[in-house]
Structure formats: C-alpha cells, structure tokens
C-alpha cells in the first residue's frame with residue numbers, strides 16, 4: 001500500500017474520536033488475548049458457599065448459580081465473544097467478496113444471476129436471515145457463526161459490487177485490459193487492492209454488528225452452548241435473577257456495548273478520514289440485417305497498407321425512451337504511420353469512437369460495425385482471447401488524465417511489465433528490463449529507479465510519458481490518444497506531443513489523436529476527422545486547414561472560434577451559435593442544420609453522406625468553396 005494511504009490510517013489516531021476508539025479497540029483485543037490466560041482459573045472456580053451472591057469486596061460483580069466470579073467470567077468471555085464475531089465477519093466479507101466480484105469474473109449471464117441473488121438477499125432483514133441460518137445450521141457456536149456470516153454477506157456483496165464497478169471504470173483498468181491482462185488477474189492485481197481499504201473499514205464496522213448479533217443468538221440459547229460461554233450466554237444465564245442481582249446481567253451487556261462501540265467508532269473514524277463509503281466486458285456485436293442507412297463506399301476503403309478500417313461504426317446505449325446512439329455510423333481508415341486527428345465539440349462522440357476502437361465500451365453499451373478490421377483482422381469476430389492478444393501486442397491507448405491511468409497500488413515498472421509477461425512470454429526479469437528500456441525510450445530520467453516507484457511519485461507529464469511507454473511494451477501499430485495533453489500544463493503538453501510525434505516517425509506507428517483543440521491536431525496530424533453529433537461531417541488533410549480549404553460550415557465555425565495573435569481580446573471570443581445536439585434527440589436531416597447559416601429545407605430533411613475525392617470528403621448539401629479568410633495557424637510542428 002502506498003505510503004500516503006498508510007499515513008491516512010495513522011492520522012486517524014490523531015483525531016480525538018479516532019484515538020479514543022483506537023485505544024478502546026486495542027484494550028478489547030488485548031483482553032481477548034490475555035484474559036483467558038490470566039484469569040481462567042478464577043473464572044471457572046466453583047464456590048458452593050457463595051451461590052448467587054451480590055457485589056462484595058471478594059466478588060466485585062457477585063457470583064453465579066455455581067458460585068463462580070462474574071467479573072472474571074465477563075473478562076474471560078471476551079475471547080469467545082470477539083473471536084466468534086471476527087470469524088463471522090470474515091465469513092461475511094469472504095462470501096460477499098465472492099458474490100460481489102462474480103459479475104466481473106464470470107460471463108455476463110452468470111454475473112447477472114449473481115447480481116440478482118445479491119439484490120434479493122439484500123432485501124431481507126439481516127436478523128431474519130441470521131435466525132433462518134441459525135435454524136438451518138443448528139444450535140451451537142458453529143451454526144451461529146455461519147448464520148451471522150451468511151446473513152452479513154449480502155451487504156458486503158453489494159458494497160463489493162459498487163466498489164468493483166467504480167474501480168473497473170478507471171483508466172488503469174482499461175489500460176490493463178488493452179495490455180491483454182486476463183479477468184482473474186485484473187481482479188486480483190488491479191481491482192481488489194484498490195477496494196481493500198473500504199472493505200477493511202466496513203469489516204471493522206461490521207464486526208461491531210456481528211458481536212451484537214452473536215450475543216443476541218447466544219442470549220436466546222442459539223449460540224454458544226455450556227460449558228463454553230460468551231457475553232450473550234452470560235446475559236442469558238443471569239436474566240432470571242436480574243431483579244435481585246442486576247450487575248450480573250448488566251456487566252456482560254455493558255461489555256457488548258463497549259466492544260461493539262470500539263469496532264464501530266474506530267471503523268467510522270477511519271472511514272470519515274479516508275472518505276470511504278460505508279455500507280448502509282464490453283459487448284460487441286457485428287451488426288446483422290440490413291443497415292439502417294445506406295453506406296456510400298468511398299475511395300478511402302481501397303487504401304492499401306491499412307492499420308485500421310472502420311465502416312459504419314455505431315455505439316448505442318439503452319435509454320429511458322429507447323436506445324440512444326451517440327456514434328451514428330462513423331467510417332474511416334488509418335494507414336501505417338499515419339496521424340489522424342478527431343475534433344469536435346464536447347459530446348460529439350469523439351471519446352466513444354476512441355473507446356470503441358479500443359474495445360472498451362462496457363455493457364450495456366453495444367458497438368456494431370459493417371466492418372471493423374485491425375491489421376486485417378475482423379476484430380468483432382475474434383474470440384476474447386484472440387482480441388486480447390491482438391490488442392495486447394499491437395495497440396496502445398493513452399488516456400486523458402495521467403492521474404488515473406496507473407494502478408496506485410502497483411509499481412510503475414511492474415505495470416508496464418505485466419502485459420509483456422503475458423503476451424510476449426518474457427520472464428519477470430526480462431519484462432522488467434524491457435519496462436526500464438521503454439521508460440528510457442519515453443525519456444523518463446533515471447528509468448531504473450523510477451520503474452521501482454509508485455505512480456504518485458511521478459509528475460503528471462512523466463506519468464503520461466510512462467503511459468505511452470506502456471503502449472510501447474509491445475510493437476504497436478496504432479496508438480489511440482484521447483485528449484492526452486488536456487490535463488497537462490502547456491510546456492509538458494508540448495513534450496508529450498513531440499514524444500508521440502517522434503514515436504510515430506521512428507517506428508511507423510499510426511496515431512489516432514482525439515482533441516477538442518483543433519490547433520493541437522493541426523500541429524501533430526496529417527488528416528482530420530471533424531465530428532458532429534456522432535458522425536464525421538468532414539474528413540480533410542491538415543494542410544487544408546492551413547490553406548482555409550475546409551468546406552463544412554461546422555469545420556469553418558470551429559476554425560473561426562480559435563483565437564490567434566490578431567484576436568482582439570477586448571471583444572468576446574467567437575463562439576458557434578446554438579447548442580450541440582442531444583444524442584437522444586437527433587433531428588432529421590443534417591444535425592448541424594439548426595445552427596447553420598446556409599441551411600435550407602433539404603438540410604432539415606435529408607442527411608448528407610460523406611462524399612468527395614483526393615482525401616477530402618464532406619457531408620454537406622452546401623459545402624463552402626471559397627477559401628476561408630482566416631485559416632488555422634499551424635504553429636510549431
């Protein structure tokens with residue numbers, strides 16, 4: 001566990017509540033260990049001369065019906081009470097973990113079944129479940145431990161499911177999946193270490209509840225059986241004489257409350273400090289049947305030496321009023337060593353296109369395509385293992401936020417090495433040597449030392465370079481970079497872009513660069529795909545941006561909105577009038593028509609296809625042919 005998290009736990013002891021709860025918990029645990037060793041004889045000594053006596057100097061809390069000292073019995077019962085409660089908690093956590101991680105490990109159908117079982121079980125009151133299991137497993141300590149353990153499992157299963165879902169959505173899990181890491185290893189190495197902390201915190205709180213439940217069962221005679229005894233049993237035994245001899249019944253009750261509080265308060269204090277929540281695979285299908293809209297084959301599909309060829313790519317999600325399709329039939333190809341940029345306003349479908357290319361759209365999202373070939377392989381028709389191998393060795397993805405791209409609980413070198421061991425059959429040592437070499441290749445200084453560090457010890461730019469290094473562990477033919485510089489400051493941005501550029505030219509690696517910043521695309525790419533409302537509205541060479549030859553009114557509006565040195569900063573910056581289209585309510589015809597000054601009735605009824613020649617295509621009924629007065633300044637390339 002990285003040191004900053006460890007500091008979090010110790011910081012709990014610096015808060016008054018955390019310190020008191022910690023000391024109390026330590027005292028309870030120490031008593032559980034030591035009391036039977038120190039006072040077992042006193043607790044079991046029968047004294048027939050002092051039966052059922054009240055408090056006295058000799059017996060502080062009096063004696064029971066065999067003359068045994070209640071005070072010592074309460075102390076000695078700590079081990080039985082705490083031990084069994086902890087055992088029940090362990091069963092609850094383990095069963096919860098198995099059920100909660102099932103959807104991530106099993107296939108979609110079995111996963112759903114596990115989720116349904118958890119949902120039904122969570123709906124039952126815990127005490128009812130405990131009583132039910134107590135009857136099933138029989139009267140006695142073993143039965144009660146199993147009963148309380150299984151009754152607590154649904155809550156932990158639900159918590160695990162929520163935590164797993166949260167971690168599974170993080171970029172480093174996507175990165176590991178792209179590197180071809182299998183489901184079980186993904187779970188054990190990347191997901192579980194990142195949910196361990198909230199689980200431990202909740203288990204601590206849960207132990208308090210288990211203690212209470214266990215005492216309840218023992219009190220009812222369903223738990224610990226004589227001659228063994230725990231606090232619940234002691235309470236039950238002294239109930240008959242509670243009016244004449246209240247201390248004998250109250251003392252074990254107080255012990256339950258104090259110990260339960262110690263667990264609860266300590267867990268809550270840690271949870272509060274760490275901000276922990278307390279209890280209280282992509283679905284891909286080749287499209288069947290007739291395509292919804294006609295696809296116009298264009299010259300680009302005959303490009304030879306193609307790395308990626310996508311035709312009529314669609315990404316859909318279920319919505320309250322039927323499926324929503326934020327990517328609505330995108331077609332493009334990328335040649336070897338070609339750098340293709342994707343621009344468009346927020347929500348235009350750029351990231352979903354990148355995720356679909358990386359096979360990272362999660363269920364219930366679906367990806368369909370008429371054609372989806374990567375290095376000549378029909379990706380959507382491959383088995384999961386084939387797909388992992390193909391992507392793990394020939395594909396790399398760089399995410400927007402370097403802070404979330406790495407698993408915080410694993411050293412950077414190990415994360416780079418992980419995929420290489422799996423796919424390239426390298427030994428641990430060889431994979432680590434390659435990881436260091438790759439870190440060097442992406443200009444991480446002191447690569448050997450850095451490889452042994454955790455991600456939080458890297459700066460943002462260095463992490464982003466390391467992420468690119470991870471992509472270079474295999475021999476990628478394509479790097480997809482989704483806003484790779486947005487989270488970085490300007491100088492570091494330039495370093496990262498230059499690095500991508502140099503990798504591309506040195507190794508003939510193709511690049512698909514997503515950015516909302518058309519200037520960045522202009523600096524790095526050969527070709528630009530302009531997206532609007534889930535479709536490509538213009539596919540043009542970058543040089544056309546510089547000469548003002550963009551034809552689509554939307555591309556021209558994007559260019560006009562880029563400030564340059566001549567822009568009068570006292571005037572408001574140019575913006576594109578109107579709002580982007582909501583994917584759930586895409587209008588008929590050209591989706592840009594409502595914001596376009598050239599729109600006619602035809603635009604509002606008929607959707608224009610992407611057509612053109614010489615590497616410049618546009619989907620518009622009124623492409624603008626005159627040169628744009630204010631083309632893009634290309635800046636430094």
Ligand SMILES: Nc1ncnc2c1ncn2[C@@H]1O[C@H](COP(=O)(O)OP(=O)(O)OP(=O)(O)O)[C@@H](O)[C@H]1O
Pocket residue numbers: 317324326344345346347348349350351352353365516583
């Ligand atoms: N899991 C999802 N379920 C439903 N809709 C989604 C999902 N993910 C994205 N969308 C919708 O799809 C549309 C396109 O999203 P996408 O992230 O691809 O946009 P983008 O062009 O990359 O925007 P940005 O630049 O803001 O990242 C958005 O309207 C978004 O709300």
